[in-house]
Amino acid sequence: MPIDATQPYEPNNIFAKILRGEIPNKTVYEDEFALAFHDINPQAPHHILVIPKGAYVSWDDFSARAxxxxxxxxxxxxxxxxxxAGxxxxxxxxxANVGQHGGQEVPHLHVHLFAGQPLGPMLAR
Structure with missing residues (x-):
């Protein structure tokens, strides 16, 4: 269910739990600012999520406060x-989905990297 990106950060969201090591992931990359890992439900042959390590709800929240x-x-x-990843x-x-109309489902900023096949148009026509 899409979330409201204007709500306060929820510290028990799935990505916060991954960052705390409470939920395993297939890490691709990690540094002081970000963690990247394979999506557990890939939507393309290559589907990697990249999340900031800070507690930010959305791109808007991140760009305003980080x-x-x-x-x-x-x-x-x-x-x-x-x-x-080539x-x-x-x-x-x-x-990056932001808020209800953008289809954001996890209240922690994340970007999806999709690749490995032609992906078609951005939106259904």
Missing amino acids: PDAEIAGFIRAVGHVARE LVAPGYRLL
């Missing part, structure tokens, strides 16, 4: 993951 170093570190981590050529989709 320190500059954390924002830069997270964005660099996303690029690093895409390059190291997704840059022939290409990939980067997606």
Whole structure:
């Protein structure tokens, strides 16, 4: 069920539990700012999630509250993951859902990296 991205951070969301080590994951990359791991329900041949280590509900929350170093570190981590996974050529989709209308289901900022096949149009026509 989509969430309201304006609500306060929920510290027991699934990604917070993954960051605390309470739920296992298949880690692809980790540094001081981000954790990247394979999605447990992949929607493409390659489906990696990248989450910041800070407690941010959405892209809006992150861009408003995170320190500059954390924002830069997270964005660099996303690029690093895409390059190291070999997704840059022939290409990939980067997606961040925000709020109810955007289809956000977990109240912790996360971006999806989809690749491995032609992905088609962004929205159903």
